[in-house]
Amino acid sequence: MKIAIIGVGSVGSAVATAVQNTGLAHEIILFDRDGIRARAAAEDLGHASAFSYDIKITAASNYREIRGCEIVIIAAGANQKPGETRTDLLQKNVAVISDIIPRVMANVDTKRVKIIIVTNPLDVMVMLAQKLSKLPASRVIGTGTMLDSARLKIILSRQLGISTRSISAYVLGEHGDSSVVNWESVYVGGIKLDDFCKQAKISLPQTTRKTIEHRVRNAAYEIIRGRGATWDGIGGAVADLLHAIINDEKRILTVSTVDGVGKNAIAMSLPRVVGEMGVIMNLHTKLSASESADLRKSAKIIRKNFDLI
Ligand code: NAD
Secondary structure, three states, rough: OOEEEOOHHHHHHHHHHHHHHHOOOEEEEEEOOHHHHHHHHHHHHHHHHHOOOOOOEEOOOOOHHHHOOOOEEOOOOOOOOOOOOOHHHHHHHHHHHHHHHHHHHHOOOOOEEEEEEOOOHHHHHHHHHHHOOOOHHHEEEEOOOOOHHHHHHHHHHHOOOOHHHHHHEEEOOOOOOOEEEEHHHHEOOOOOOOHHHHHHOOOOOOOHHHHHHHHHHHHHHHHHHOHHHHHHHHHHHHHHHHHHHHHHEEEEEEEEEOOOHHHOEEEEEEEEEEOOOEEEEEEOOOOOOHHHHHHHHHHHHHHHHOOOO
């Protein structure tokens, strides 16, 4: 599998390392409008491959070099500075995605390619990329709330003293400040969260749940305050998504793709079945009345931001 990564800053580099460590790619092409940075990243990553998988890693100086790539990951564009929201990046990254997508589309097999969007504000960028690429929505996939869902599971794992691997929990809606924690769908070892708490004699009152929601939504802000940007978590999310696609796992992941058409089109994260053809089924989880209202609000925010473009 030949994979291209467009944008090799903090996130693109972490994604490249994570992709390399999956062992699923035989070739990784790195492209950045800063060619010197792309060449340096390819060189450094190439050295790392001597200690892991034998993968060809090259820097492309031209989009023609991504020919033959079945998966193109877009991690280019402005990132949040301390205090900035993802939405603050909107206009800058509209320009970036509008520059990249036509060039990518001119050089890939449009019948097979899958585009993975990482650039923020994630859901709006997915909508823009899908519109510009004219690909089926199923093959323009944003990492969405995969990372937010992982953050929720990790916080719950620490709170409950249970491995993240035994916890099923989803964050839905926008990958941003209006994301929605779907408490109704939290299961621990197949047991509904409330029942698990009763059995384990753990108290998880509404106030604690609100604090958890706040921590999930603010995780990126905290990391940006501490290290300037976030990159490792999203690297892991992209690698996980690649596993699901390349191995045709048909795994349920909270990715963002466009649903609906025209004025009703909206990209946001819901649990979706992911396999080698991209997103092959959209699922609807049980929502409480307030979760349902919050999800509608989140969808409206995404659509409003898309309409600002
Ligand atoms: P960065 O500034 O470190 O790197 C961005 C890179 O993009 C730079 O190397 C730059 O030269 C390149 N670039 C910009 N415009 C380009 C273009 N038109 N063509 C090719 N390359 C271009 O930023 P970062 O920290 O790596 O963040 C990248 C993006 O990822 C941001 O939008 C950030 O908000 C987003 N992000 C998303 C998630 C998520 O969960 N989806 C997590 C973290 C970061």
